[in-house]
Amino acid sequence: MSKLLSVDNLSIQFGGLKAVDDVSFHINKSELLGLIGPNGAGKTTVFNIISGFYKADSGKINFEDQDITEANAAEVNHFGLARTFQNIRLFKTLTVLENVLMALQQRKHNGSFKDWFSSLLNTKSHQQLELNLKLEALELLKIFELDTFAQEEAGSLPYGAQRKLEIVRALATKPKLLMLDEPAAGMNHQETQELNELIRFIKNKFNLTILLIEHDMKLVMNICDRIVVLNRGKKIADNIPYEIKNSPQVIEAYLGKRKHE
Amino acid sequence: MKKYLIFLVSVIVLGVVLNFFMNSYIQAVFISFMINAIMALSLNFITGLADQFSLGQAGLMAIGAYTSAVLNKEFFNNDWTMIPIGVLAGAFMAAGAGYLISLPSFRLKGDYLAIVTLGMAEIVRVVLLNWNHVGGPRGYNAITKFPEFYFSFGFAVLLLTFTFMTMYRLKFSWFGRNLWAINEDDIAAEVMGLNVAKTKRRAFVISSFFAGLGGGFYSHHLGYISPGSFGFIISVQILIVAVLGGLGSLSGSIVAALILTFLPEALRSVQTGSLDLRMIIYPILLIVMMIVRPQGLFGRKEISLSHFGLTKFKARGSNE
Ligand SMILES: Nc1ncnc2c1ncn2[C@@H]1O[C@H](COP(=O)(O)OP(=O)(O)OP(=O)(O)O)[C@@H](O)[C@H]1O
Numbered sequence: 261m262s263k264l265l266s267v268d269n270l271s272i273q274f275g276g277l278k279a280v281d282d283v284s285f286h287i288n289k290s291e292l293l294g295l296i297g298p299n300g301a302g303k304t305t306v307f308n309i310i311s312g313f314y315k316a317d318s319g320k321i322n323f324e325d326q327d328i329t330e331a332n333a334a335e336v337n338h339f340g341l342a343r344t345f346q347n348i349r350l351f352k353t354l355t356v357l358e359n360v361l362m363a364l365q366q367r368k369h370n371g372s373f374k375d376w377f378s379s380l381l382n383t384k385s386h387q388q389l390e391l392n393l394k395l396e397a398l399e400l401l402k403i404f405e406l407d408t409f410a411q412e413e414a415g416s417l418p419y420g421a422q423r424k425l426e427i428v429r430a431l432a433t434k435p436k437l438l439m440l441d442e443p444a445a446g447m448n449h450q451e452t453q454e455l456n457e458l459i460r461f462i463k464n465k466f467n468l469t470i471l472l473i474e475h476d477m478k479l480v481m482n483i484c485d486r487i488v489v490l491n492r493g494k495k496i497a498d499n500i501p502y503e504i505k506n507s508p509q510v511i512e513a514y515l516g517k518r519k520h521e
Numbered sequence: 522m523k524k525y526l527i528f529l530v531s532v533i534v535l536g537v538v539l540n541f542f543m544n545s546y547i548q549a550v551f552i553s554f555m556i557n558a559i560m561a562l563s564l565n566f567i568t569g570l571a572d573q574f575s576l577g578q579a580g581l582m583a584i585g586a587y588t589s590a591v592l593n594k595e596f597f598n599n600d601w602t603m604i605p606i607g608v609l610a611g612a613f614m615a616a617g618a619g620y621l622i623s624l625p626s627f628r629l630k631g632d633y634l635a636i637v638t639l640g641m642a643e644i645v646r647v648v649l650l651n652w653n654h655v656g657g658p659r660g661y662n663a664i665t666k667f668p669e670f671y672f673s674f675g676f677a678v679l680l681l682t683f684t685f686m687t688m689y690r691l692k693f694s695w696f697g698r699n700l701w702a703i704n705e706d707d708i709a710a711e712v713m714g715l716n717v718a719k720t721k722r723r724a725f726v727i728s729s730f731f732a733g734l735g736g737g738f739y740s741h742h743l744g745y746i747s748p749g750s751f752g753f754i755i756s757v758q759i760l761i762v763a764v765l766g767g768l769g770s771l772s773g774s775i776v777a778a779l780i781l782t783f784l785p786e787a788l789r790s791v792q793t794g795s796l797d798l799r800m801i802i803y804p805i806l807l808i809v810m811m812i813v814r815p816q817g818l819f820g821r822k823e824i825s826l827s828h829f830g831l832t833k834f835k836a837r838g839s840n841e
């Protein structure tokens with residue numbers, strides 16, 4: 261198995277708080293890796309560092325044998341990493357379709373002279389390109405049963421649908437690694453089950469590797485290939501779900517600290 | 522195709538009516554309206570579509586105006602057929618200046634552009650004040666003019682149409698979508714792989730180009746310009762037009778320019794002594810607007826041309 265992403269000795273400090281403390285882990289190609297831990301463990305912070313928002317105090321991040329430690333958020337995306345946000349960040353007054361188009365077009369419109377002039381003159385080839393983009397966007401939306409909302413403002417969707425739209429939008433940037441930050445937050449049991457199946461489905465369909473942050477232990481157990489557990493910024497376990505479930509350290513970290521869903 | 526034909530015929534009819542039935546004063550006001558519309562559009566592109574506050578539109582206008590005026594008088598021998606070349610050169614000069622301004626302005630988040638453009642406009646004004654070759658504070662006069670109202674009118678319509686169509690196409694293109702996304706959430710836009718700073722820079726260069734275009738034509742319309750023609754108050758007036766029409770609505774800017782150009786003229790007969798009525802009307806209009814309709818006349822929407830006879834509003838989407 262070859263490594264897709266490896267994180268080595270990552271640390272970051274906010275004031276006196278070591279939010280991430282010497283964390284190392286890796287993800288193999290086609291793996292579904294769970295990143296779990298109690299509230300404030302540092303999961304989202306790890307995401308923010310990998311995706312180029314925070315600069316780590318120390319540590320290295322490699323993606324497909326390229327050093328991406330210094331890359332900014334836009335550059336990280338171009339390497340082939342996409343992410344969603346724990347607190348949803350859609351383009352609220354754009355339509356559902358436009359949200360996906362915006363992500364898709366970053367791969368199709370590079371801002372070349374031809375790009376500018378064909379859109380200014382509204383040429384046949386430009387109209388064709390726009391049409392193709394729309395069809396592609398609709399196809400992606402269909403997978404998540406969001407195509408019926410295509411013309412609605414993203415901000416007006418129900419909560420669960422907004423979460424799904426964030427995944428579609430991330431998918432539209434054609435990532436190799438998809439990082440999901442609590443995609444099931446706020447969903448009921450049945451919705452969560454459906455989402456799990458969807459995640460499995462897109463993973464196979466688009467040949468993805470997935471890094472999944474989740475709070476709910478039970479949920480990650482039956483979907484992840486392997487699980488990394490963080491607690492107070494430190495990695496305390498890295499193993500297959502069965503072993504994680506029976507690890508005394510993990511149980512201790514979670515005891516009484518589990519956030520209610 | 523039919524759309525373009527109807528547009529062309531209306532323009533010709535309007536030109537003929539203005540030429541034969543209106544005095545030269547109203548003709549001049551009408552051309553002023555088109556210049557005001559171009560200036561409001563130029564600001565609307567950066568402030569309305571890209572959500573970047575700019576307070577220096579008059580400075581960019583001055584660059585376009587002086588470039589075109591000097592070029593035509595000193596290099597083109599006052600040949601009026603060269604006016605379009607001069608105006609275009611003015612637009613490119615302003616775009617160049619806009620590019621330089623944009624370099625430091627979008628590195629940080631926040632309203633830095635407002636501060637930088639404010640400073641730029643002031644620097645331009647002071648340089649012109651002290652530049653004796655272009656008249657210094659006395660201004661630059663006897664600038665090349667069009668010999669006939671028809672030419673002047675035709676060229677103004679051409680410039681306004683060009684400005685509007687360019688921006689309209691851009692608004693509903695991939696570029697407009699990027700700008701809108703940045704407006705909504707610049708962090709998410711960046712995560713989609715968009716270079717946010719570069720996109721804002723481009724929007725500002727485009728805005729500057731059209732400010733220069735409007736300024737260039739302004740100099741040939743009046744035949745006289747001075748540093749005082751491009752003070753801070755002019756930037757504010759341009760802003761007022763854009764806000765009244767609706768930040769983000771291009772057709773709104775044109776409608777607002779029409780209202781705000783003709784209203785003070787219509788009230789000119791009212792006796793006010795030495796008082797400039799605009800200084801009263803503009804603030805009152807703005808205050809009323811902020812209370813009744815804070816998003817401006819049209820918000821972000823456009824008056825759609827797709828159905829003649831039917832006034833349809835369209836917020837966004839592709840060019841159908
Ligand atoms: N920008 C920041 N400035 C200061 N402190 C921060 C910042 N970002 C995160 N922290 C702190 O770092 C710690 C880890 O936060 P993080 O959001 O990574 O936790 P988490 O594991 O995602 O928790 P949750 O399950 O609640 O989402 C928290 O104590 C948090 O307050």
Ligand SMILES: [Mg+2]
Binds near residue numbers: 304346
């Ligand atoms: Mg979190």
